[in-house]
Amino acid sequence: MDLALNQLKQSIFKQDFFSLAGNRKTIVLYNPLSGKGHFDSWCALFTRSLVVKGWSVCVLTPDASRILSELQDLSEERRQQVLILDPQTCLPLSPLAQYLTKNKLSLNLQHYLVTTLRNRTDVRRGFVDRLHRMVCRKLHGFFLRKLNPSFKVSPHSPIDFYDDIQLVRQLMSSQPQIILNMYLDIYSNVQTDWEPFYRKVDWHWTGIHIDINNTLPAIYKSKLKGLKSIFYINEDLDLSKLKQIGHIDHHWLPDVASTALPDQPTPLTLKATSLAKGRKIIFLGGAIGGTKNIAAWCAVIRLLDPREWFFIQAGVVDRTTLSINDLTALQDIESNPPENLLTFDHYLKNDSEFNELISISDLIWGIYRDFDRSSNILGKSAMFHKPILVSNKFLMGQRVKEYGIGLAVDENSAKQIAESIAFLISHPVDSKHFDRYSLEHGPEALSDKLDQSLTKYCQTEKLD
Numbered sequence: 001m002d003l004a005l006n007q008l009k010q011s012i013f014k015q016d017f018f019s020l021a022g023n024r025k026t027i028v029l030y031n032p033l034s035g036k037g038h039f040d041s042w043c044a045l046f047t048r049s050l051v052v053k054g055w056s057v058c059v060l061t062p063d064a065s066r067i068l069s070e071l072q073d074l075s076e077e078r079r080q081q082v083l084i085l086d087p088q089t090c091l092p093l094s095p096l097a098q099y100l101t102k103n104k105l106s107l108n109l110q111h112y113l114v115t116t117l118r119n120r121t122d123v124r125r126g127f128v129d130r131l132h133r134m135v136c137r138k139l140h141g142f143f144l145r146k147l148n149p150s151f152k153v154s155p156h157s158p159i160d161f162y163d164d165i166q167l168v169r170q171l172m173s174s175q176p177q178i179i180l181n182m183y184l185d186i187y188s189n190v191q192t193d194w195e196p197f198y199r200k201v202d203w204h205w206t207g208i209h210i211d212i213n214n215t216l217p218a219i220y221k222s223k224l225k226g227l228k229s230i231f232y233i234n235e236d237l238d239l240s241k242l243k244q245i246g247h248i249d250h251h252w253l254p255d256v257a258s259t260a261l262p263d264q265p266t267p268l269t270l271k272a273t274s275l276a277k278g279r280k281i282i283f284l285g286g287a288i289g290g291t292k293n294i295a296a297w298c299a300v301i302r303l304l305d306p307r308e309w310f311f312i313q314a315g316v317v318d319r320t321t322l323s324i325n326d327l328t329a330l331q332d333i334e335s336n337p338p339e340n341l342l343t344f345d346h347y348l349k350n351d352s353e354f355n356e357l358i359s360i361s362d363l364i365w366g367i368y369r370d371f372d373r374s375s376n377i378l379g380k381s382a383m384f385h386k387p388i389l390v391s392n393k394f395l396m397g398q399r400v401k402e403y404g405i406g407l408a409v410d411e412n413s414a415k416q417i418a419e420s421i422a423f424l425i426s427h428p429v430d431s432k433h434f435d436r437y438s439l440e441h442g443p444e445a446l447s448d449k450l451d452q453s454l455t456k457y458c459q460t461e462k463l464d
Contacts, residue, residue: 017083019174021056024081025458026176028168031061032156032183038376041258041351043182044070049256049447050454051081058083058176060168069350070260085171087164156186158197165203177458181207184230198225204457206231208253211373224248228457234373234395251453254441257379260352261359268314269356272342276310279340280425283361285314285354286377288345290321293369293391298329299414304421306340314344314357355380363424364388366396367411381405382437387424389417404433 018026027050031043043059044067050057051074061067064086071082165179184207188194208231229249272281284297294317301311319327333341348354358364364381365388372394381388388406390396397408406429407420439445 016173017058018056018172018176021081021174024054024056025455026056026058026174026178027454028058028060028165028176028179030161030165030179030181031059031067032161032181032186034061034063034066038258038351039183040066041070041260042256042376043067045256045258045443045446046180046182046450047071047082048074049443049450051078052447053451054081055451056081056083058085058168060085060087060164062086062088066350070258085168087167158187158194159200161187162197162200165205169203175203177204178228178454179203179205180454181205183207184209185211194224201226204228206454206457208233210234229453231453249453251449253449254445255374255376255379256441256443256446257376257383258351259355259380259383261356262352266353266356268344268348268353269360272310272312272357273360275342279308279310280363281310281312281361282363282365282421283312283314283357284365285312285348285357288313288315288317290318290323290326291368291371293326293367293411294322295325295329296367296369296411296414296417297365298333300417300421301333301338301341303414303418306338309340309421311338311341312344312357312361313341314348314354316347317345355384358384358386361386363421364406366390366400366406367409367417368396369411371396378405378437379441382434382441385429385431385434387429389420389424399437403437405429405437 029043029046029050031039033039040061040063043061047057047059047067048071059067059082061084064084067084071084074082161181169175204226206227206229210233224247227248229251231251231253233253233255284292286292288294297311297313317330319330322330337343358380364377364386366375366377366381367389368375368391370393371391374395378388378390378396378399380386382403382405388400390400390406390408391411392408393411400406400408407424409420410416
């Protein structure tokens with residue numbers, strides 16, 4: 001672990017972090033999810049975007065080490081503007097916890113309870129999975145309450161959002177000017193579920209919605225205490241309709257993507273390049289659910305010449321979300337696996353490994369089915385100058401057509417997809433198209449938009 005990372009770790013628990021900010025604007029980035037998808041790298045991107053604009057940023061996240069690893073290359077000056085905290089480490093320990101933390105075994109036990117079980121409480125479908133989630137939460141809460149009586153069982157309830165922020169506020173001698181919740185989609189849309197939060201909250205906050213259409217959840221139709229604005233990453237939203245809710249602001253943010261790469265080639269990438277043997281590589285990655293269009297993916301694998309093409313499929317397959325056609329195609333591939341397909345049915349350790357697979361590929365699969373929102377796979381493809389295939393429907397199709405960074409195709413036609421793959425390889429995309437997309441949807445654009453939008457809330461008077 002290098003010096004930069006060690007120095008970042010040493011900044012944790014500085015009670016005077018915000019008071020030392022001087023004239024800098026101050027914010028808490030609240031990251032309620034960690035260890036899956038792009039949440040950690042996305043939070044790190046937001047941190048960088050604010051730091052370069054002169055903000056002092058406290059990041060509150062379930063796994064501080066993941067954010068630390070994403071920010072280890074920050075300069076000495078920038079490190080002074082960042083504080084990274086895990087809510088668990090902010091909690092006052094009970095006498096039992098103090099005793100147990102004296103030995104390594106108990107630390108491993110706590111790490112398992114806090115990270116492994118907590119990460120298993122994600123929203124899944126089906127009775128068995130719901131039962132599994134409930135049992136994990138009960139066990140998780142039981143053991144953690146033994147270690148720390150003040151721990152809350154549900155990591156995704158509004159009152160836990162409040163409690164976690166209050167822990168930070170109690171640590172600090174000076175308070176942040178604004179709170180930004182990185183992922184509002186995970187919370188209930190029922191007004192009564194938010195009532196305990198609004199009875200207590202006495203600070204200004206804002207948040208980001210990722211998966212949302214032109215209809216806002218019902219909770220935003222009444223004035224919510226302390227809420228100043230909502231950010232969206234889907235610029236296809238009709239903000240004029242959303243702005244009819246006049247008590248909050250609505251902002252669009254570019255769907256930025258991390259492009260960090262591992263310091264050394266990973267075993268998975270080495271294996272992929274070895275198996276590909278010089279063939280053109282097509283990559284499908286991320287959570288493999290119903291929107292990833294597995295039926296078409298498998299059909300194209302069977303259709304293209306295995307002597308010329310190699311496919312990488314990296315990500316956990318969620319069979320509960322797959323269509324009948326998806327399941328049938330997947331079972332056929334699994335029972336008779338083609339030589340030119342490498343599958344990795346696990347979560348990648350971090351976003352840099354995902355990026356590395358993109359970097360060795362020749363074409364990116366973005367032909368998501370019935371997917372009407374943004375995806376940062378477009379940004380990653382553009383940053384690495386890799387052409388992408390997407391569905392000709394909805395937002396992603398519009399973007400690819402507008403910027404010319406790939407082709408938009410019929411998501412259900414394996415024949416058209418195969419023909420488009422051959423066309424993109426024989427007719428390379430001009431680099432200027434990738435560069436234009438990267439400029440307008442990259443970190444600099446995010447930094448400008450965030451700073452402009454959030455600064456206005458820093459002068460707001462304190463809530464009653």
